[in-house]
Amino acid sequence: MPGIMLGDMFPDFKADTTIGQIRFHEFLGDSWGILFSHPRDYTPVCTTELGRAVKLAEEFKKRNVRMIALSIDSVPDHLGWSKDINSYNSDEPTETLPFPIIADPKRDLAVKLGMLDPDEKDNDGMPVTARCVFIIGPDKKMKLSILYPATTGRNFDEILRVVDSLQLTAKHSVATPVDWKPGDKVMVTPNVPEEEASKIFTCGVTTKELPSGKKYLRYTAQPK
Amino acid sequence: MPGIMLGDMFPDFKADTTIGQIRFHEFLGDSWGILFSHPRDYTPVCTTELGRAVKLAEEFKKRNVRMIALSIDSVPDHLGWSKDINSYNSDEPTETLPFPIIADPKRDLAVKLGMLDPDEKDNDGMPVTARCVFIIGPDKKMKLSILYPATTGRNFDEILRVVDSLQLTAKHSVATPVDWKPGDKVMVTPNVPEEEASKIFTCGVTTKELPSGKKYLRYTAQPK
Known part of the structure; x- marks a missing residue:
């Protein structure tokens, strides 16, 4: 098919x-x-x-x-x-x-x-x-x-939500987490090295500690 | 593909x-x-x-x-x-x-x-x-x-919503309208003739008047 x-x-x-x-x-x-x-x-x-x-x-x-x-x-x-x-x-x-x-x-x-x-x-x-x-x-x-x-x-609210995510993430090195809505925090994508993240996202990046010790769960404010 | x-x-x-x-x-x-x-x-x-x-x-x-x-x-x-x-x-x-x-x-x-x-x-x-x-x-x-x-x-809320719709509509002759959530009214499917609809859906069926005069926009309470 x-x-x-x-x-x-x-x-x-x-x-x-x-x-x-x-x-x-x-x-x-x-x-x-x-x-x-x-x-x-x-x-x-x-x-x-x-x-x-x-x-x-x-x-x-x-x-x-x-x-x-x-x-x-x-x-x-x-x-x-x-x-x-x-x-x-x-x-x-x-x-x-x-x-x-x-x-x-x-x-x-x-x-x-x-x-x-x-x-x-x-x-x-x-x-x-x-x-x-x-x-x-x-x-x-x-x-x-x-x-x-x-x-x-x-669900047309969901369709608008994904359009917002697609357009935001096409422009910035971020991805939107589960159940994200416009205005919520976003995730820094894995391809951004740690030292660059804080330069790009001047509002700050919060990294969650995890058992693996890997530093991938990085949140930042939604870029404008 | x-x-x-x-x-x-x-x-x-x-x-x-x-x-x-x-x-x-x-x-x-x-x-x-x-x-x-x-x-x-x-x-x-x-x-x-x-x-x-x-x-x-x-x-x-x-x-x-x-x-x-x-x-x-x-x-x-x-x-x-x-x-x-x-x-x-x-x-x-x-x-x-x-x-x-x-x-x-x-x-x-x-x-x-x-x-x-x-x-x-x-x-x-x-x-x-x-x-x-x-x-x-x-x-x-x-x-x-x-x-x-x-x-x-x-959006996992949307995934649960569609599971509820799929399971409800697999069991009853209804379909769920745009943006439906469990508990909202549902639509009687077009294959149910008018005379049967009121027998099947004993809570009542409301039909919206439309310019075409066709009687397809029929709402009923969500079946149990």
């Missing part, structure tokens, strides 16, 4: 979307990107997910992340369903969302990108798209992915 | 671990399973992650989920590092954790299961394991996966 791994160049493709035909890499430009698929238009969990994505569009924009959704439905269905999404959000029920949705009715992209959920079938017995999230860096490489089944709605 | 998709039978394999050699499917038995990889022993983020996993072991056990970790380090390194993990948790610094760690020094499993992070290299210039999570059902099929890079520690 196909699958895009961390560090792989994310495939470029042409697609029909709610804003017309696009080429994916051109659409992304120099930005970060998030491509997220949902099983079907006019279904319950997907509506709650896209509703939340609409509400968070400003947060993604602030972080220079271009959003694009995908399912196996047609452009007219996407546009009709967008009215429901806006209405669910108690907004004016227009056909416009702050991001495009790709129409992949022949499942060409879903197969190519490994996005199908074989446990969920449509009325014709064909598998539908899973709840995938691909986060793509400005270098067009895959940085992170999640793959949830149709039954399990995603 | 390899990759295990939703619904794929999770490969069986033999592996050396901190509790001796195991066969993976035999280790899982009839339980759910979580296989999670980390880049290296004796590194900062991994220590915070495995420390948190240790603290949550009882929660996974309650849910009948067998836990197993994996990295490209040796069994002696795993055992020595376990002392550091226990010490980080302010526990007695023994070599015992509540779950085994697989030793995959030749990267056989990491390659087979698509777990490598090509952006992170060890001192010999070889790629190390990424932060993968695979959740496997009692039928040995892949239910959900996340794939984070070395820089970004996972």
Whole structure:
């Protein structure tokens, strides 16, 4: 089965979307990107997910992340369903969302990108798209992915949290510990020698003593 | 590149671990399973992650989920590092954790299961394991996966949340909406006809009116 791994160049493709035909890499430009698929238009969990994505569009924009959704439905269905999404959000029920949705009715992209959920079938017995999230860096490489089944709605706070971590750690020699949230302390990465750490991280570095005597558990304040 | 998709039978394999050699499917038995990889022993983020996993072991056990970790380090390194993990948790610094760690020094499993992070290299210039999570059902099929890079520690609350969703939705004709937490309302799945929904969900079903006039946004209380 196909699958895009961390560090792989994310495939470029042409697609029909709610804003017309696009080429994916051109659409992304120099930005970060998030491509997220949902099983079907006019279904319950997907509506709650896209509703939340609409509400968070400003947060993604602030972080220079271009959003694009995908399912196996047609452009007219996407546009009709967008009215429901806006209405669910108690907004004016227009056909416009702050991001495009790709129409992949022949499942060409879903197969190519490994996005199908074989446990969920449509009325014709064909598998539908899973709840995938691909986060793509400005270098067009895959940085992170999640793959949830149709039954399990995603957690958009977690998606924003990992975008913050990816962007912070792309810029500074730090990594974010388990359950990290923006503003929490971060870890100095192992490739920074002890004598350099205190020069780079002028707020100070705290090293935890461990039975091994190794000095790898180094905390510092989140760099600005 | 390899990759295990939703619904794929999770490969069986033999592996050396901190509790001796195991066969993976035999280790899982009839339980759910979580296989999670980390880049290296004796590194900062991994220590915070495995420390948190240790603290949550009882929660996974309650849910009948067998836990197993994996990295490209040796069994002696795993055992020595376990002392550091226990010490980080302010526990007695023994070599015992509540779950085994697989030793995959030749990267056989990491390659087979698509777990490598090509952006992170060890001192010999070889790629190390990424932060993968695979959740496997009692039928040995892949239910959900996340794939984070070395820089970004996972969110174990999110992992428990999706286990709760997977187990609930495997048992009842419901799906969990975006950002759902245990106890929140759930959605009636589209395959349940309107006339049956009120019989199955005796606490009542609320249907949201939408511009399309379609009656798919149906909420009910979380089934017990």
